[in-house]
Amino acid sequence: MSIRSETMQSKLDVPLHGHSLNIVKRSGPALSDILNSKFGCVATFDGVDFEKHQSIASPTVVPEKRFAATLPNGVEVDVWKADLTSFPVDAVVNAANSSLHHGGGLAQALSEAGGPTIQKDSYDYISKHGDLKTGETFVSAPGSLPCKKIIHAVGPHLMYNPTMSDVTQAEPLLKTTICSILDKVEEHGFMTVAIPAISSGLFNYPLPDCANTIVSTVKRYYEKSSRQTHRPPKILLVNHDEPTVREMERACRQIFGKQHQPMLYSQATASRTRSAAKTSTPTVQIGNVVLKVKRENIEEQRTDVIVNTASPHRDLSQGQISKVLLQKAGHKMQDELRFAKMMGHAIPTKSYGLRCREVYHTFCIDKDLPKANKILFKSVLECLQRAEQSQHQSIAFPAIGTGALRFTKEESASIMLKAVITFAQTCRKKMEVYFVIFPSDYDTFQAFEEQIGFLQQNLSPASHHSPTPAAAAASPHRDDLPTSKTPSPQISLTGLSDESTREAEKWLTHLLVNSGTVEIYNNFIQHLSETEYRQLARLKKKGVLIEEFLANGHACITIIGNSEDVAVAALQVEAMLCTVQKKFVSEEESELQTLTAGKVFFERETVKRESKEFADKVTAFKNVGLRITKVDKVENSALKLLFELKKKQLDCRTSQRMLQRIPAQFCEMVSHIGFHAEYAPPEDPAYGEGIYFTDKVKRAMTMWKARNEEYLYFVEADVLKGNSTTGRRDLIVPPTVGTDPSILYDSVTGGSDVSVIFSGYQALPRYIIICKRV
Numbered sequence: 001m002s003i004r005s006e007t008m009q010s011k012l013d014v015p016l017h018g019h020s021l022n023i024v025k026r027s028g029p030a031l032s033d034i035l036n037s038k039f040g041c042v043a044t045f046d047g048v049d050f051e052k053h054q055s056i057a058s059p060t061v062v063p064e065k066r067f068a069a070t071l072p073n074g075v076e077v078d079v080w081k082a083d084l085t086s087f088p089v090d091a092v093v094n095a096a097n098s099s100l101h102h103g104g105g106l107a108q109a110l111s112e113a114g115g116p117t118i119q120k121d122s123y124d125y126i127s128k129h130g131d132l133k134t135g136e137t138f139v140s141a142p143g144s145l146p147c148k149k150i151i152h153a154v155g156p157h158l159m160y161n162p163t164m165s166d167v168t169q170a171e172p173l174l175k176t177t178i179c180s181i182l183d184k185v186e187e188h189g190f191m192t193v194a195i196p197a198i199s200s201g202l203f204n205y206p207l208p209d210c211a212n213t214i215v216s217t218v219k220r221y222y223e224k225s226s227r228q229t230h231r232p233p234k235i236l237l238v239n240h241d242e243p244t245v246r247e248m249e250r251a252c253r254q255i256f257g258k259q260h261q262p263m264l265y266s267q268a269t270a271s272r273t274r275s276a277a278k279t280s281t282p283t284v285q286i287g288n289v290v291l292k293v294k295r296e297n298i299e300e301q302r303t304d305v306i307v308n309t310a311s312p313h314r315d316l317s318q319g320q321i322s323k324v325l326l327q328k329a330g331h332k333m334q335d336e337l338r339f340a341k342m343m344g345h346a347i348p349t350k351s352y353g354l355r356c357r358e359v360y361h362t363f364c365i366d367k368d369l370p371k372a373n374k375i376l377f378k379s380v381l382e383c384l385q386r387a388e389q390s391q392h393q394s395i396a397f398p399a400i401g402t403g404a405l406r407f408t409k410e411e412s413a414s415i416m417l418k419a420v421i422t423f424a425q426t427c428r429k430k431m432e433v434y435f436v437i438f439p440s441d442y443d444t445f446q447a448f449e450e451q452i453g454f455l456q457q458n459l460s461p462a463s464h465h466s467p468t469p470a471a472a473a474a475s476p477h478r479d480d481l482p483t484s485k486t487p488s489p490q491i492s493l494t495g496l497s498d499e500s501t502r503e504a505e506k507w508l509t510h511l512l513v514n515s516g517t518v519e520i521y522n523n524f525i526q527h528l529s530e531t532e533y534r535q536l537a538r539l540k541k542k543g544v545l546i547e548e549f550l551a552n553g554h555a556c557i558t559i560i561g562n563s564e565d566v567a568v569a570a571l572q573v574e575a576m577l578c579t580v581q582k583k584f585v586s587e588e589e590s591e592l593q594t595l596t597a598g599k600v601f602f603e604r605e606t607v608k609r610e611s612k613e614f615a616d617k618v619t620a621f622k623n624v625g626l627r628i629t630k631v632d633k634v635e636n637s638a639l640k641l642l643f644e645l646k647k648k649q650l651d652c653r654t655s656q657r658m659l660q661r662i663p664a665q666f667c668e669m670v671s672h673i674g675f676h677a678e679y680a681p682p683e684d685p686a687y688g689e690g691i692y693f694t695d696k697v698k699r700a701m702t703m704w705k706a707r708n709e710e711y712l713y714f715v716e717a718d719v720l721k722g723n724s725t726t727g728r729r730d731l732i733v734p735p736t737v738g739t740d741p742s743i744l745y746d747s748v749t750g751g752s753d754v755s756v757i758f759s760g761y762q763a764l765p766r767y768i769i770i771c772k773r774v
Helices: 019-027 030-039 105-114 116-129 164-188 207-224 242-256 265-275 320-329 331-339 372-389 409-424 442-458 461-465 469-474 498-512 523-527 530-540 563-596 612-622 637-649 664-673 697-703
Strands: 002-004 010-015 042-046 064-070 076-081 091-096 137-140 149-154 192-195 234-239 283-286 289-295 305-309 346-350 358-362 394-397 431-437 490-495 517-521 544-551 554-561 602-606 626-636 656-662 691-694 711-719 724-726 747-749 754-757 763-773
Touching: 010 498, 019 030, 019 498, 019 563, 030 042, 030 490, 030 498, 030 563, 030 664, 064 242, 076 207, 076 242, 091 105, 091 164, 105 116, 105 530, 116 137, 137 164, 149 164, 164 192, 164 207, 207 234, 207 242, 234 242, 283 409, 283 442, 289 409, 289 442, 305 320, 305 372, 320 331, 331 346, 346 372, 358 372, 372 394, 372 409, 372 431, 372 544, 372 554, 409 431, 409 442, 409 544, 409 554, 431 442, 490 498, 498 563, 498 626, 498 664, 498 711, 517 563, 523 544, 523 554, 523 563, 530 544, 530 563, 544 563, 554 563, 563 637, 563 664, 602 637, 602 664, 612 626, 612 763, 626 637, 626 664, 637 763, 656 664, 656 697, 664 711, 664 763, 691 697
Parallel strands: 002 602, 076 234, 091 149, 091 192, 192 234, 289 431, 305 358, 305 394, 394 431, 724 747
Antiparallel strands: 010 490, 042 490, 064 076, 137 149, 283 289, 346 358, 517 554, 544 554, 602 626, 626 763, 656 691, 656 711, 691 754, 711 763, 747 754
16 A cells, blocks of 8 residues: 555646557557556547457468368367367367466467456456366356357476476376366367367477377277267367467377378378469568568579578588589689678678679577577568668578578578568668578478468558558558547556656657567566466567567567567567566565564655755765756655564664665555565676665666666665675575575675665665756
8 A cells, every 4th residue: 555645747648640559559458557557657548449459460360170080989089270269169278377367378369359257257266266276177158259168277387398207297187187178078068179289388398299198188088988978079179370280180190090081281282382383472562572482492593682591600511501502603702701791690792603693691590599589580681671772672582590590490481571571661662572492392481481471461452562661650641630520649648747757658659669679678577477478479479579588687578570569569568567566566565464464554755855855865966967856755664664673683783875776667666565686687786686785876877777768766775784795696695604504694795885685674765766867
C-alpha cells in the first residue's frame, strides 16, 4: 500500500499516424497497463479503434492432412498441420503449466482466441483444487473456440539441453499425460480430439523423442483398451509448425507401419518440385524490393552481385559455396580476398571469371556461438545496403549458414528474409534480390518457399507496391485524417509529475519510431519462467528475430525485424516483464508482512524546493553538471523495522548515507519493497553480484552510465557496511572471514567510495532524487 502526496498534475499528448497508429491498434489497451506499471502514467486513447486480436499477425495455416492410420479396433490416428485455435474438433488439448496461467505459447493463443472465460475457469479450478501435477488434466469450457471442450494437460518440463537420462526419466510422465488425455476423451464421449506435441519446445523435451512417445502411447492405449462406452474416437495429432508436423509424420510411419501409410507429404512435395524445378520461382514484392527464390547454381548467376559465405581464414577452398565460386572465378579472387580490407561483416572483391560485377564475401559464425543470429542478419543486411550504395540493381544470395555453420534451413530462411524486409523499408530504388538454392536441395528450397508464402499471406495487395516509409510518413493514411466525427488519433498521458510523463513519452516515441531494432535492458529478464519463454518462442514465429543475452551482469532482449512488428513484439515483451515484476513485488511484500507481522505501508512525499532538506542536496549534484528537479522523501515502516533489526544483527552502530542510480520504472519498487540487485546492475560488476552503492555523485555517473535519458534518478539510502573486505568479480555472497564457512563478511568494498551489500535489508531508502543535465 502506498500514499503519494501529489495528485495527477502533468499531461502530454502523443499524436499517432501511419506506423505508430497501426502499432497502437495492434497492441491494444494493454499498452495502458505498461505505461502505468513503468512510469505511473494513466494513458487514454482518442481516435483509435483497437483490433480484435492484439498480437503480431501470424500467417494463416491452411489445414492440411499429412497422414492417416486406422487401428484394428477402428480408432483413426491422423497427423495434421493446422492452427488449433480454429480447428473444428470435439476437444482441443492445451499444453498447460501447472498453475493454468495461460500467458504464453499455445496456452495464450487458445486463451486469446477463446476469450476471458478460459482463463477465469482455469483460475477458479486452481483456487478450489490447487495446482495440477505433471501428468494431470482438467477439462474446461471452450469459450468462443470452435470445439466443445478444452483439455488442459501438464506435461513434463525438462532442463535445457537434457541428457538421455533426463529424457528417460521424463518419458513415463509424458505417457501418463497422454493417457490422462485419452481417459478424458473416453469419459466425456468425445468423437474427435486434437493433441499437440506436449512438452516439446520450451519444455525442452527433444522433439523426436516427444513424437515417438506420444504416438506409441496412443497406439498402446487403444490396442489394450477394451472399453466401448462410445464409438471409437478419431485422434488428431495437430501442430502448426513444419518441423513438428514432420516429426509426427515420421513417428507415425515408423510406429504404425507402411500398411497404413498414404503417399508422404515430403514425397509428394519432392515429386511436385522436381517437375516444377524449372518453372517454380516464388516471388514477393516489398516496396521497391522484388524477392525471388529459385533453384539454380549460384556460380551461374548474372546478377550485379553474388554473395559468398567464406571461412574465417579467407580460404576459398573451404566450404561448398566458396569452392564453386573459386573454381568459376579463378585464383585471382583468392589473392585479392587474402589482402582485402574487412568492411563490416563482408569483403567486396572483383568478379573475375564470374558473370556478376562484384562478389561480397560474408563471414558468419557457428549458430551455437554468441550473437550468431545477429551476425547472419547483419551480414545479409549490409550486403543489401552496400549493393544499393554501389548503384547495383540485383544481388544473389546462397542459403547462408545451412552447411557447416549448422543453422537449420528454417532458421536461415527466416533470418535472411527478415534482413530483406528491414532493407526494403529504406530502399529508394528498384532492387532484385535472389535466394539461390542448389537444384537438388529440395528441403532448403521448401523452407525458403514456405517463408515467402508466409510473407505473401501477410502482405495486402496494396502493400506489394507500397511507398517508402518516408513517403508514407509524409502522407497520412486516409483513416488517420481528422473529421468532424472522429478525433485525431493520439495517446494522452497523465502523470504525477512532468518527469514521469516526459519519461513515458520519450520511451513510447522511441518504440513507435524504431528503425527495426529494439533493445530491452532489464535484469528481470532472468526471472522469466517457462511460460514467458514459450511466449517468446511464439513471437519468434511471427516475423521477428528475438535474442536474449546476459553480459557483464546486464540482461538484454534484442528484437529485430520489420519496425512495426518489432514495436508490437517489444510491447508484448514489456508486458511480460511488467507481469514478472508485479509477481516479484507481491512475493516480496508477502515476505515483508511475514517478517514484520504487519502490513507493508510506504509513503513518498515531495520535498519543498525552498526547504533546507532540498537545499542540502543541491551542491553535490550541481558540481557534476546536474540540476535537481524534484526530491521525494520515502517512508516505509516495514523496511525501517527490518533495517534496525539488521543493524543489531550485524552489531553495526552507524550507517552511511550512500547513493544508487536506478531506472525510472524501479523508483516505486524500491520505495515499496526495498533494494534488490535487479534494479541497478553497475556497468562493471567488478566486486561481486550484489547491490552497489557509492557515496559520491561523480562515481555514480560512471558506475551507472546513461542511455540517453532526459532525467536521471538516484536513491539516497542509509547503508550498513558492517564488517567489510575487498570485493572481487566472482562473489555471489560475501566471502568467509576465516576458515569457518558459516562466518561471512557483512559487505565488500570497491575502493574508498563503493560498497556492495548482498542483503537488501542492509539499506534503507530515504530519498528519490530526480535530476536533469544542465
